[in-house]
Amino acid sequence: MGSSSAAAPASSKSCPPRPIDLSGRLPIIQVVAGALIDADGRVLIAQRPEGKAMAGLWEFPGGKIEGGEIPEAALARELYEELGIDVCPSCMLPFSFSSHSYADFHLLMPLFLIRNWDGQPRPLVAQDLKWVRPQRLGDYPMPAADLPLVAMLQDHL
Ligand SMILES: Nc1nc2c([nH]c(=O)n2[C@H]2C[C@H](O)[C@@H](COP(=O)(O)OP(=O)(O)OP(=O)(O)O)O2)c(=O)[nH]1
Numbered sequence: 001m002g003s004s005s006a007a008a009p010a011s012s013k014s015c016p017p018r019p020i021d022l023s024g025r026l027p028i029i030q031v032v033a034g035a036l037i038d039a040d041g042r043v044l045i046a047q048r049p050e051g052k053a054m055a056g057l058w059e060f061p062g063g064k065i066e067g068g069e070i071p072e073a074a075l076a077r078e079l080y081e082e083l084g085i086d087v088c089p090s091c092m093l094p095f096s097f098s099s100h101s102y103a104d105f106h107l108l109m110p111l112f113l114i115r116n117w118d119g120q121p122r123p124l125v126a127q128d129l130k131w132v133r134p135q136r137l138g139d140y141p142m143p144a145a146d147l148p149l150v151a152m153l154q155d156h157l
């Protein structure tokens with residue numbers, strides 16, 4: 001072949017910083033979350049209640065996967081517990097995931113897009129619920145793990 005060579009692979013120096021703890025000492029917490037999208041293209045966010053970790057921040061509804069659950073089953077359970085809605089697994093579209101090291105645990109959280117559900121979401125455990133245009137999600141403080149997901153939603157929706 002000729003002397004021209006393919007472009008060198010990008011070095012790690014070009015990767016934006018991401019909070020990842022490679023020490024292997026953090027417990028992995030598996031959470032699943034859903035971005036409900038209404039007919040106007042707005043996304044539902046819920047404010048974490050007082051007394052819970054990250055109280056006051058806005059999040060995608062969802063919660064921890066319990067032993068033996070697949071993510072879709074855990075999400076259906078969480079959305080019923082937190083919002084009082086029924087969502088069937090086939091209406092959960094895998095979108096992206098967060099892999100983020102907090103100080104005391106590593107969060108692994110798939111995010112599903114949901115456009116169809118039964119019932120009217122109610123704040124059964126959150127302080128408040130808001131339907132927000134994707135471009136306005138940045139107006140609401142969210143957990144650090146969610147920020148890349150918000151950027152991806154803003155690009156996609
Ligand atoms: N549901 C949800 N949790 C998130 C998001 N971003 C993020 O960092 N988290 C973190 C916060 C918590 O540490 C963890 C979820 O735990 P949780 O307290 O909501 O779990 P849960 O609903 O099962 O509630 P609990 O029964 O443990 O009280 O994931 C998000 O967008 N949605």
Ligand SMILES: [Mg+2]
Pocket residue numbers: 061062063064078082
């Ligand atoms: Mg929850």
